[in-house]
Amino acid sequence: MRVPLPLLSPTRAHPASTSGSSLRSAQTHCPYCALQCSMTLTPAGAGAEVEAGAGGLCRKGWTSADLLASPRRLTTPLVRDGRHGRLRPASWDEALDRAAAGFSRAQELRGADAVGVFGGGGLTNEKAYLLGKFARAVLRTSQIDYNGRFCMSSAAAGAMRAFGLDRGMPFPLDDVDTANCLLLVGSNLAETMPPVMQRITRQREAGGSLIVVDPRKTPTAAVATLHLQAQPGTDLMLANGLLFLAIELGHVDEDYVASRTQGWVDVRRAVAGCWPAQVERVTGVAEPALREAVRLLAEADRALILTARGAEQHAHGVDTVSSFINLALALGLAGRPGSGWGCLTGQGNGQGGREHGQKADQLPGYRRLDDPAARAHVAGVWGMDADDLPSPGRSAYELLDALGTEDGPSALLLMGSNPVVSAPRAAHVQSRLAALDCLVVADVVLSETAEMADVVLPVAQWAEEDGTTTDLQGRVLLRRRALDPPVGVRTDLHVLAGLAERLGATTAFPVVPQEAFDELRRASAGGAADYAGISYGRLAAGEELHWPCPDEDHPGTPRLFLDQFATADGRARFVPVSQPPSAEPVDETYPLLLTTGRVTAQYQSGAQTRRIDALASTAPAAFVELHPFLAQRLEVSDGERVRVSTRRGEAFVRARITDAIRPDTVFVPFHWAGRQRANLLTSDALDPVSRMPAFKVCAARIDRLSEAAR
Ligand code: SF4
Numbered sequence: 001m002r003v004p005l006p007l008l009s010p011t012r013a014h015p016a017s018t019s020g021s022s023l024r025s026a027q028t029h030c031p032y033c034a035l036q037c038s039m040t041l042t043p044a045g046a047g048a049e050v051e052a053g054a055g056g057l058c059r060k061g062w063t064s065a066d067l068l069a070s071p072r073r074l075t076t077p078l079v080r081d082g083r084h085g086r087l088r089p090a091s092w093d094e095a096l097d098r099a100a101a102g103f104s105r106a107q108e109l110r111g112a113d114a115v116g117v118f119g120g121g122g123l124t125n126e127k128a129y130l131l132g133k134f135a136r137a138v139l140r141t142s143q144i145d146y147n148g149r150f151c152m153s154s155a156a157a158g159a160m161r162a163f164g165l166d167r168g169m170p171f172p173l174d175d176v177d178t179a180n181c182l183l184l185v186g187s188n189l190a191e192t193m194p195p196v197m198q199r200i201t202r203q204r205e206a207g208g209s210l211i212v213v214d215p216r217k218t219p220t221a222a223v224a225t226l227h228l229q230a231q232p233g234t235d236l237m238l239a240n241g242l243l244f245l246a247i248e249l250g251h252v253d254e255d256y257v258a259s260r261t262q263g264w265v266d267v268r269r270a271v272a273g274c275w276p277a278q279v280e281r282v283t284g285v286a287e288p289a290l291r292e293a294v295r296l297l298a299e300a301d302r303a304l305i306l307t308a309r310g311a312e313q314h315a316h317g318v319d320t321v322s323s324f325i326n327l328a329l330a331l332g333l334a335g336r337p338g339s340g341w342g343c344l345t346g347q348g349n350g351q352g353g354r355e356h357g358q359k360a361d362q363l364p365g366y367r368r369l370d371d372p373a374a375r376a377h378v379a380g381v382w383g384m385d386a387d388d389l390p391s392p393g394r395s396a397y398e399l400l401d402a403l404g405t406e407d408g409p410s411a412l413l414l415m416g417s418n419p420v421v422s423a424p425r426a427a428h429v430q431s432r433l434a435a436l437d438c439l440v441v442a443d444v445v446l447s448e449t450a451e452m453a454d455v456v457l458p459v460a461q462w463a464e465e466d467g468t469t470t471d472l473q474g475r476v477l478l479r480r481r482a483l484d485p486p487v488g489v490r491t492d493l494h495v496l497a498g499l500a501e502r503l504g505a506t507t508a509f510p511v512v513p514q515e516a517f518d519e520l521r522r523a524s525a526g527g528a529a530d531y532a533g534i535s536y537g538r539l540a541a542g543e544e545l546h547w548p549c550p551d552e553d554h555p556g557t558p559r560l561f562l563d564q565f566a567t568a569d570g571r572a573r574f575v576p577v578s579q580p581p582s583a584e585p586v587d588e589t590y591p592l593l594l595t596t597g598r599v600t601a602q603y604q605s606g607a608q609t610r611r612i613d614a615l616a617s618t619a620p621a622a623f624v625e626l627h628p629f630l631a632q633r634l635e636v637s638d639g640e641r642v643r644v645s646t647r648r649g650e651a652f653v654r655a656r657i658t659d660a661i662r663p664d665t666v667f668v669p670f671h672w673a674g675r676q677r678a679n680l681l682t683s684d685a686l687d688p689v690s691r692m693p694a695f696k697v698c699a700a701r702i703d704r705l706s707e708a709a710r
Contacts, residue, residue: 186310
């Protein structure tokens with residue numbers, strides 16, 4: 001087992017200042033979440049100044065340029081000599097040669113699937129596309145997936161089976177402003193996407209109501225008309241209970257159900273046992289609040305139901321999504337202007353990143369890898385025989401779990417992800433990474449996963465290269481290069497081209513983002529996520545283009561499903577679902593429910609934001625939220641360091657006592673590394689459809705530490 005060793009010389013001063021000629025004032029977008037707020041970067045002293053676009057920025061957006069000139073970023077490739085050696089600086093040729101040799105050796109010994117590829121939902125469309133192409137057309141491995149599996153996969157699978165198409169929000173974000181009723185399930189927008197709260201303020205000022213479903217009284221729940229503080233993992237029962245009441249109170253849109261859907265009878269039967277007292281017993285939400293929620297939803301001309309990670313990151317996440325889609329269909333919301341169901345995508349390119357081929361079962365354009373026609377189309381673009389494309393491979397956690405095993409990959413290329421912090425059951429994942437013969441990581445900084453690598457490749461950041469992302473409403477955005485990357489740093493596209501060349505690729509790997517995008521357009525043409533008509537030229541001219549956009553004269557599609565859904569008969573599908581038993585019930589040893597989540601000043605695994613001083617000083621460490629009743633029972637004081645344990649492991653964090661959380665639940669944010677890692681605790685129980693891990697609930701306990709250890 002390889003143990004991460006200290007680095008000899010991890011970084012050096014940024015050799016290319018962000019001041020002077022290398023910086024051009026440029027229109028771009030924030031590198032973090034799927035809201036993709038617009039900004040202008042301009043030269044300012046020794047760094048870059050961020051100017052917010054019309055929608056504003058949160059703290060992360062304002063400070064995003066700080067990492068560009070940070071001495072903490074990597075500016076030279078690193079290689080490890082021997083299994084237990086230290087990382088040392090190397091030339092690009094040496095590093096790429098080592099990586100390619102490691103992949104070749106693994107495949108010579110154990111076949112194409114001996115090399116795995118792990119991508120990220122923050123990669124641009126161009127990178128996600130070429131990473132998938134590299135895996136399928138060069139490595140010919142089936143073993144590719146990405147960290148978006150941990151983020152949006154349950155919503156995507158729920159949308160596919162109801163509507164035949166997954167686009168997080170099938171309507172424009174502007175609909176939030178005009179909704180008479182907005183139901184947010186498992187979303188804390190005030191902390192995860194603060195600029196959206198301006199929209200909710202407008203919505204509320206216009207008389208709209210806001211219902212928030214969350215086990216915590218978050219800042220979002222605090223401004224809600226109605227807060228349904230359901231127990232973690234019971235949202236499905238809650239949705240079925242709301243549907244039961246909608247039926248009982250005569251709010252079902254029978255004409256819509258008859259003309260636009262299929263499967264209503266089965267769903268009606270499935271919720272027949274979800275009477276309010278039963279729902280209250282399971283969820284903890286009282287009957288009057290359930291009735292009020294149904295009234296607010298049913299009386300609204302324009303009602304939106306938006307789910308997010310709190311509802312989706314469960315071992316029954318897809319069914320939970322289906323339960324809310326069922327509610328939306330019964331009320332006649334989906335496909336009606338101003339109304340509908342949508343998913344609040346999280347990662348910066350969480351939407352585009354799941355469309356263009358870095359998912360285990362997918363080819364570009366949201367095509368399926370097991371569809372012969374899709375294989376033939378993409379193989380044609382790549383100039384290869386469709387029979388040479390691999391089959392679908394393992395999902396993200398299953399891929400990580402298989403690393404270094406007899407049947408799993410012995411080498412891995414990892415781009416845009418930090419699973420040592422972000423994967424569930426993180427200590428186990430760390431041990432699997434350590435069992436690899438060859439781990440190659442491309443990253444901006446020496447993340448916790450990069451620390452374990454045999455080869456580390458320093459790559460450019462968002463403001464140093466052109467690229468496109470697709471935001472949470474399916475709109476494609478152009479991020480413009482504003483400055484040159486530091487000397488010694490290359491782009492991810494150069495990394496893939498360099499590896500492809502060394503591995504004898506017979507297909508091209510463009511290093512110019514626009515050329516990569518033009519190839520993606522051809523590969524996606526005719527697919528569900530059709531980008532054929534979207535060009536850098538149109539985006540640069542300011543056109544707002546939502547996919548599908550099949551040709552250059554097409555205006556894009558901001559609203560989907562107005563006339564029909566993307567199913568064979570054009571009708572949406574109801575899916576009968578019921579609340580399953582908990583994947584991990586509480587017991588005497590682990591009597592509490594643990595849920596995990598985010599804070600405003602950190603992003604995902606924190607690899608970037610923990611290295612930005614202004615953010616790190618605001619949110620320096622993980623914590624555990626405890627209700628005062630629980631704290632009193634455990635005799636824990638505010639600020640006291642405690643041990644949080646689950647069946648996977650233990651983490652050590654300070655207690656934060658607040659009545660904003662349920663007394664039976666504790667909350668730990670997941671952005672930090674080491675012994676504060678929330679994912680040392682989380683469960684690897686997987687959803688049977690989406691393979692989403694159960695990040696949002698498991699059984700836990702809290703223990704006080706000895707006085708010396710506190
Ligand atoms: Fe906007 Fe998200 Fe960036 Fe904040 S992190 S500025 S909400 S894109």
